[in-house]
Amino acid sequence: MKLGRLNHVGVATPSIEAAIAYWRDVMGAVKIHEPFDMPSQGVKVCFVDTPGENGTAGTQIELIEPLGADSPIHGFLAKNPAGGQHHMCYEVPDIHAARAEFLAMGKKVLGEPRIGAHGTLIFFVHPRDMGGVLTEIMETPKGDGTH
Ligand SMILES: CC[C@H](C(=O)O)C(=O)SCCNC(=O)CCNC(=O)[C@H](O)C(C)(C)COP(=O)(O)OP(=O)(O)OC[C@H]1O[C@@H](n2cnc3c(N)ncnc32)[C@H](O)[C@@H]1OP(=O)(O)O
Numbered sequence: 001m002k003l004g005r006l007n008h009v010g011v012a013t014p015s016i017e018a019a020i021a022y023w024r025d026v027m028g029a030v031k032i033h034e035p036f037d038m039p040s041q042g043v044k045v046c047f048v049d050t051p052g053e054n055g056t057a058g059t060q061i062e063l064i065e066p067l068g069a070d071s072p073i074h075g076f077l078a079k080n081p082a083g084g085q086h087h088m089c090y091e092v093p094d095i096h097a098a099r100a101e102f103l104a105m106g107k108k109v110l111g112e113p114r115i116g117a118h119g120t121l122i123f124f125v126h127p128r129d130m131g132g133v134l135t136e137i138m139e140t141p142k143g144d145g146t147h
């Protein structure tokens, strides 16, 4: 595996609306994208841009709020009612090769690759096998790399 770009840090929240106010008013975020629902993934999502180097796109904060009774983040918020750092997402050039590598290392890969919030294939690796950090792997978006 070759460590790729940190695409986003996932932050779970009970309220994206309240989290937007925090990132705007406390943290001074200047680019907060429109929230959108991902029913297939059981979350509402909102991306907050952080500044990159020399005009390049920086890493994003991915705010996620439960959507529906089966949301995979209900358990996390039950343990962390105020929300908190939920996952880290790294880019790879080939999602299928990356998945095979994690499986070969005996890591618990969660489910099959599926379309994530940036419209490319993603998968997750269980925190128990990743130093306690829920890890998302996503295929690098094609195109100019803007969000
Ligand atoms: C896909 C759209 C978007 C994108 O970027 O494209 C997203 O990122 S959406 C993000 C939300 N979706 C997911 O997180 C899917 C993958 N997650 C899961 O399948 C579950 O959350 C899972 C299996 C990691 C945990 O499920 P659950 O909380 O129901 O299980 P447990 O409560 O039994 O937890 C087991 C064990 O893991 C610890 N845990 C749970 N969540 C996290 C976490 N986010 N970070 C670190 N550790 C976590 C939990 O404390 C338990 O530990 P233990 O020591 O066994 O008590």
Ligand SMILES: [Co+2]
Pocket (backbone or CB within 6 Å): 008, 010, 062, 087, 089, 136
């Ligand atoms: Co994510």
